[in-house]
Amino acid sequence: MAASQADEAPIEPPAAGPELLKYTPEQIEQAYAGRRMPEAVSMYLVIARGGQLDGSGGWFHPAASRFSFERLAKHFEADPAQPLTKAQFTGHERIFEQLDRDHDGSLTQFDLDWSDSNPWVRQSYMVNRIFRRLEADGDGQLTSEELTAWFDKLSQSGGPIRFEQFRDALVPPGSGFSPGDMPSQEMLIRGFLAGEIGSLQEGPGLEEAAPDFTVRAISGKETVRLSERLGRRPLVLVFGNFTCGPFRSMYPTVEAVWNRQKEHADFLFVYVREAHPTDGWVMKSNEKAGVVIAQPQTFAQRQQVAEQCVAKLKPSIPFYVDDMEDTAGNLWSAMPARLYVIDSQGKVAWKSGRGPFGFKPEEMEQALLMLQLEESDVQ
Numbered sequence: 001m002a003a004s005q006a007d008e009a010p011i012e013p014p015a016a017g018p019e020l021l022k023y024t025p026e027q028i029e030q031a032y033a034g035r036r037m038p039e040a041v042s043m044y045l046v047i048a049r050g051g052q053l054d055g056s057g058g059w060f061h062p063a064a065s066r067f068s069f070e071r072l073a074k075h076f077e078a079d080p081a082q083p084l085t086k087a088q089f090t091g092h093e094r095i096f097e098q099l100d101r102d103h104d105g106s107l108t109q110f111d112l113d114w115s116d117s118n119p120w121v122r123q124s125y126m127v128n129r130i131f132r133r134l135e136a137d138g139d140g141q142l143t144s145e146e147l148t149a150w151f152d153k154l155s156q157s158g159g160p161i162r163f164e165q166f167r168d169a170l171v172p173p174g175s176g177f178s179p180g181d182m183p184s185q186e187m188l189i190r191g192f193l194a195g196e197i198g199s200l201q202e203g204p205g206l207e208e209a210a211p212d213f214t215v216r217a218i219s220g221k222e223t224v225r226l227s228e229r230l231g232r233r234p235l236v237l238v239f240g241n242f243t244c245g246p247f248r249s250m251y252p253t254v255e256a257v258w259n260r261q262k263e264h265a266d267f268l269f270v271y272v273r274e275a276h277p278t279d280g281w282v283m284k285s286n287e288k289a290g291v292v293i294a295q296p297q298t299f300a301q302r303q304q305v306a307e308q309c310v311a312k313l314k315p316s317i318p319f320y321v322d323d324m325e326d327t328a329g330n331l332w333s334a335m336p337a338r339l340y341v342i343d344s345q346g347k348v349a350w351k352s353g354r355g356p357f358g359f360k361p362e363e364m365e366q367a368l369l370m371l372q373l374e375e376s377d378v379q
Helices: 019-022 025-031 041-048 069-075 093-099 119-134 144-155 161-172 184-195 244-262 282-289 298-314 327-331 361-375
Strands: 214-217 223-225 235-240 266-271 320-321 338-344 347-353
Touching: 025 041, 069 361, 093 361, 119 144, 119 161, 119 244, 144 161, 184 214, 235 244, 235 327, 244 298, 244 361, 266 298, 298 320, 338 361, 347 361
Parallel strands: 235 266, 266 320
Antiparallel strands: 214 223, 214 320, 235 338, 338 347
16 A cells, blocks of 8 residues: 555645655545545545546546536426427427437437436446457557457357357456556556546636646647637537547547537647556557557657557547646646537536546537537527
């Protein structure tokens, strides 16, 4: 365990950072009794007690959103206790169809529910893990060649495979991590303090003004200031990095959202600090995908890694790179990956949970669509 046995006398609430290692989890909890515990302190307690990052504790909270089914129903003067029918929905048909997640012709709370208690969301987590194990080259797109190669490797003889072979190859018994990916407690603490598994800051809250930052284009020449992009129409902020496997697997969905919504909103991609560098929490699954990257120590090195990310994922969204002080990444609590929807007044309308578990591009799109519905009434 990382924390030493300090005196049992009451302590002042320690800040998120190396100071936490001086105290036992019990002392830290006692120090915060009756006070709000910062997300990063809560995450440290999970790690210090031997927990794994499975999305169930620490700073892995659900998205924060001003939108809800009740709010949507009231927007159309409908009964929130009843499904919202297509006839009642007077907005654009494209918005109705994209909000109707289960495609049953009406909108309900289920369509807008992205919580971990939702059975469809839980199944989506599992499918993503399976997808990443089948998709070998780490570009977030599964090909017939990759499927065939995986089957041939498992079958060996070329014959059929049984259920338990299929299961154990895709969902290995144990922790749920792919072989070689599970970190030690020491590694988690190192990644925590380095800001690689998540910023120690919490970022802006719902309805707060968007904190400003300036980031540089991948060429190193052009810069953009966030405040210069606000006020015209909704803005989506996309944060991510190359060594985060879940981010790579889900980024093509962000591109799909951009293609559907680029006429109605602006998008900005900010490349942030690596999550799984070779000198940090190493992922064997990254090595298999050819993603072998040390944590950049200079902006030029970060640019080079960002160029590899662009070559692999081929983003169309305007792409910029955070500075080496991780200014944007910390201001927006963006590591390892996160999504935001900013309204035309420059306020946070929707904030995803922290990646990887909270990185849900389709949830972001629903929030963006509902913002479009509301802002169309005042434009």
